[in-house]
Amino acid sequence: MxxxxxxxxxxxxxxxxxxxxxxxxxxxxxxxxxxxxxxxxxxxxxxxxxxxxxxxxxxxxxxxxxxxxxxxxxxxxxxxxxxxxxxxxxxxxxxxxxxxxxxxxxxxxxxxxxxxxxxxTDQHSRLPLLAPMSEVAGRMSIQAGAHCLEKYLGGRGVLLGGVPGVSPAKVTIVGGGVVGQNALAMAIGLGAQVTVLDRNMDVLRHLDHLYGNRVSTLFSTSATLEEAVCESDLVIGGVLIPGASAPKLISREMIRRMPEGSVIVDVAIDQGGCAETSKATTHDAPTYVVDGVVHYCVANMPGAVxxxxxxxxxxxxxxxxxxxxxxxxxxxxxxxxxxxxxxxxxxxxxxxxxxxxxxxxxxxxxxxxxxx
Missing domain, CATH: 3.40.50.720 (NAD(P)-binding Rossmann-like Domain)
Structure with missing residues (x-):
């Protein structure tokens, strides 16, 4: 051929x-x-x-x-x-x-x-050709989010891991799949205070077994999602429905209630994004601000590495x-x-x-x- x-x-x-x-x-x-x-x-x-x-x-x-x-x-x-x-x-x-x-x-x-x-797919109904890029994007989402939190880029001026005597940043990861798990590993490694939401209890049990009290796991409902997002310095959107548009789980109202200068990194942007305020960006102009919240929505994040x-x-x-x-x-x-x-x-x-x-x-x- x-x-x-x-x-x-x-x-x-x-x-x-x-x-x-x-x-x-x-x-x-x-x-x-x-x-x-x-x-x-x-x-x-x-x-x-x-x-x-x-x-x-x-x-x-x-x-x-x-x-x-x-x-x-x-x-x-x-x-x-x-x-x-x-x-x-x-x-x-x-x-x-x-x-x-x-x-x-x-x-x-x-x-x-x-x-x-x-x-x-594979024999376990996973997505083997998406997985490596999801791994890369999940890990990159934390470093991109940490960078965007810097004040000169419009962020809150918060260090992800804090320092002795100062609390670390609050990070919420929406979705505990491949993106979420890789984002979690990076966020915990940097010392952030991390919450993961998912609707699969087996996923939440697995993460709890791996990380214990270093991570908070929440079953995702409208109420738990809203509370976690609105209190966050950094939100990572990592939801996926194979082949379909991503569900708009994070509403405009949630974005409006986030702290001024907080950041959302929408890794689901290839499938349309999981926030109502998300729109695809490029590495040339990776961010924009809605209601005081910095949005990082680069559609080919792994292209940077x-x-x-x-x-x-x-x-x-x-x-x-x-x-x-x-x-x-x-x-x-x-x-x-x-x-x-x-x-x-x-x-x-x-x-x-x-x-x-x-x-x-x-x-x-x-x-x-x-x-x-």
Whole structure:
């Protein structure tokens, strides 16, 4: 198969779909890999590294799409990239379609087979291709939040861990999943006073077992969420409904009642955000203020630590890339129900229920489309 790796063009996105080591694995399986020039140079993967791994370097993204049968990316294709997709293409990347009507419409119109990293599952109903980026974003959320709390950036002027004789900051983490657990580890490590809310008692028991009285765990209701958020210096939004838009759990009224200069880091922003006041930002302009509360809503947070993120992502995507290349997309989807769970759009049809509901497209059963 011919596999293409274009350079990411989203704002300050330095990750790359495949490392030279991953390219070498594909070439060892007899496949051709076309990599856009400088696709990985910002994070230390030079064109020479890709050439040594067996790739062919091409001059621009359009040439990558033209040469390839499968496109491997990191972030959702931008409008200029979507115009290059054709019915014969397989696209394998993060998509986050539910809150993105324009992208969904374009992918449907392209006729391409579009598989989303974030909805691929495993035998335990987890999301293995989303997990490493959630780990990165969860850890980054605390350092970003701690930075935003500094006074010259509009924050309260609070040190997350406090000092002897001065109380630490109050941190509330909404959601005890992968993002929440990684944010919690960082916040506790910095000495913050941390509360985690979730509706899964097994998750709360697990966190209580790990951290004991260093963390407060609360079953999430409207009342407990409101009380915790309104008393916080820093709120981390880490809720997720696979493939669907994030629920707006944090209301405008809660934001209004937070202390002046407090901070919310909405890690759920890729799926639309979990606060009513959230809107996607970029690394160029990462924050804005609503009712005195600093909002950090960067939609590609892991792009800031692009080398770590790229390597972590390739560790989990490579087996699926190999399967798609070795077998072809249809056979690979037939053989692996977990990969099939990642299929969002195929042949002009939306094949993921939550995306169809969110965007107004008719839902088509993926099993029918691929003939299982």
């Amino acid at each position: 011919k596999i293409g790796v274009p350079k990411e063009i989203k704002n300050h996105e330095y990750r790359v779909g495949m490392t030279p080591a991953a390219v070498q694995e594909l070439c060892n399986h007899g496949h051709q890999v076309f990599v856009e020039t400088s696709a990985g140079s910002a994070i230390g993967f030079a064109d020479d590294h890709y050439t040594a791994a067996g790739a062919t370097i091409v001059s621009d993204g359009e040439s990558v799409f033209e040469a390839a049968e499968m496109i491997v990316k990191v972030k959702e294709p931008q409008a200029s990239e979507r115009s290059l997709l054709k019915p014969g293409h397989t696209l394998f990347t993060y998509l986050h379609l539910a809150p993105d009507q324009a992208q969904t419409d374009d992918l449907v119109a392209s006729g391409a087979t579009c598989i989303a990293y974030e909805t691929v 692009a080398r770590t993120s790229t390597m972590a992502l390739n560790n989990v995507t490579l087996p699926f890339i190999l399967a798609l290349a070795d077998k072809g997309a249809v056979q690979a989807l037939k053989d692996d129900p977990h990969l099939l769970a990642g299929l969002n759009v195929m042949g002009g049809k939306v094949t993921y229920k939550e995306v169809a509901q969110a965007t107004g497209h008719e839902y088509s059963d993926p099993h029918t489309l691929i003939g299982t």
